[in-house]
Amino acid sequence: MKPEESATTGADLLVKALIDEEVEVVFGYPGGAVLPIYDSLFKQNRLRHILVRHEQAAVHAAEGYARSTGKVGVVLVTSGPGATNAVTGLTDALMDSIPIVCLTGQVPTHLIGNDAFQEADTTGITRPCTKHNYLVKAVGDLARTVHEAFYVARSGRPGPVVIDLPKDVLMNKHDYVAPKKPVQHKSYRPQVKPEARKVEEAIELIAGAKRPIFYAGGGIVNAGPKASKLLTQFVHMTGYPITNTLMGLGTFPASDKQFLGMLGMHGTYEANLAMYHCDVMINIGARFDDRITGKLAEFSPKSKKIHVDIDPSSINKNVRIDLPIVGDAGHVLEEMIRVWKARQPKVDHKALKAWWAEIDKWRARNCLAYKQDKETIKPQYALERLYHHIKDRDHYITTEVGQHQMWAAQFLKFEQPNRWMTSGGLGTMGYGFPAAMGVQIAHPDALVIDVAGEASIMMNIQELSTVAQYRLPVKIFILNNQYMGMVRQWQELLHGGRYSESYMESLPDFVKLAEAFGAVGLRCQDPAKLDDTIKQMIDIKQPVVVDVLVDKTENCFPMIPSGAAHYDMLLGPDDRAAKPVSEEGMVLV
């Protein structure tokens, strides 16, 4: 086919398609196969490109951007190693349902399969770690594919989508195809609106509950900020208790008295016991992850379970559901509120009062208690003080993975959605810092803090160079216990205290490290000076690395040991001798 006069190169078409998809920022790293795209980027000023220092960080940055804005995060990497380096980020986005479009370069079509330089079977490698992927073989398909990719990434249960772009496709010419609205895909049509009958059944079940609990997850975040408002409204209408998953924190205000805190392996005593003893469970946008359920056979054995999820494959996967509702959390909540208002159901207030009394008894155990002394900073204390100083500011929190992540989930309070970015499903060390960069790009004036451990932060420490280049005032708040804390904790609890390879030898001097990259480094070891250090960190309008030296052997409690049931929590160090971990549990992660 002879291209028209107006025809443009594939690379220019791509940039045009991205602009039409309302993309503002691309996180990427150049290389041979994507040079035509970088040339197109150079010639325009609508798209901003953020140069990361490793492709994994590009994806995490895009995740942070996406999760804090509700938009699709866009990544651009080259062929071969560029694509393989992005795989961890893509898997992370898949597990946590984050909308990402990742553009990967590819060798020219005639070289595919030839073991060419920097060739990798990118669609083959990324098939199991994306929601969908494409190899564009002709420039005529390019624009349409990009539009479809954005639709797939953001609709239904969001996820990462890869578009593999051979270099010749980027250089050939074709006319542009604008996106069609509304999108009608021939086979992919996620169910957004729930069946009315199911919602009515649910309301009946909810209204008749004597020991109810709401259990809300990341699906509410993905359904948009309105869904969180609707959730809050509905929970208030019922007067029922609610718990959030790690991914769902912020969808219900943490300061509300109906909030029981996070549930699961390191969730609160009251949340987990309420899950165990409830008679009606209303799961909205959560997926009964193994960190939540603990021992499946003893998971909430007495309850009728309602499960609202946009992904039918999440329903009845681990836990038998009595009333499944497929649909978008926002739509379902809207319907639930409408039906509830119309019916004005009579809630059993007496039973509810008794249920709250029981919950308050569990709450009184004060399961997050710790003892701060004058000598060493307890990590929990560091986070409590951090929260004290940031709570009245416009702030966003990201984390790495490990003990510090769980403490952050326990001790920082989230009042709104989209403020908390953490790697939940995949548990990717090295996630938090690049994610914080992505958040800061989207919210330049906000206070963005990566709560980190000294081990995790080393996994993407090279990004200090990126924050220096773009003057991103990201704060890295390291709880430095000189151990891979969670590994150490498991070794203490499960492996007789044999701390195999979990001690961080030869840690860098984080203050000097920060300075070497042009950031500011602070250190604090004295509990009495902690407040000043945090205030200083907040006041410095530059990237700051804060090295907080905390108690080396503090463990993260409460804890449901692997393989144990919700009622079998370890509440503190004194508890564990009485409850050895079962052999079954030893096998589990």
Add this chain to the structure above:
Amino acid sequence: MSTPETSSHTISVLVDNEPGILARVVGLFSGRGYNIESLTVAETDARENLSRITIVTAGTPMVIEQIKAQLDRLVPVHKVRDLTVEGPHIERELALVKVKGTGDKRVEALRLADVFRAKVIDAKTDSFVFEVTGTSDKVRTFVGLMEGLGLVELGRTGIVAMSRGGDAL
């Protein structure tokens, strides 16, 4: 908790006939630890560019439900039907069976082929290739009989299946 019974299900999947679709389906099964007892795939609608995949798999009811939901979630998948639970259906399989031998065994093979309505599609003085069509059970039985009569090579298509009656996938 009692372990629920495992049962075999025949699932029809209508997909876009595009590169990688089979890898997506097979990868889903291997990645999630489901087993495939039989798999057939071919284009069935050239105009609409559709292929039909027929999968026989086994699992507990919960696992079967998961398999169907996971298949349905793939972007290029149009329809997923569990023929085993959605009313009566028919299943057929085709096998090519090569038998080598002379004398009585050869005569007996030919006689049994007739009983099973298998067609001779290739013949030499010391060999036959039979084409046998039917349920997997029938094919298995025929192949079993041929084992004693000089079976040297076997090719099976795997199962294709369809619901009875006028309703289409």
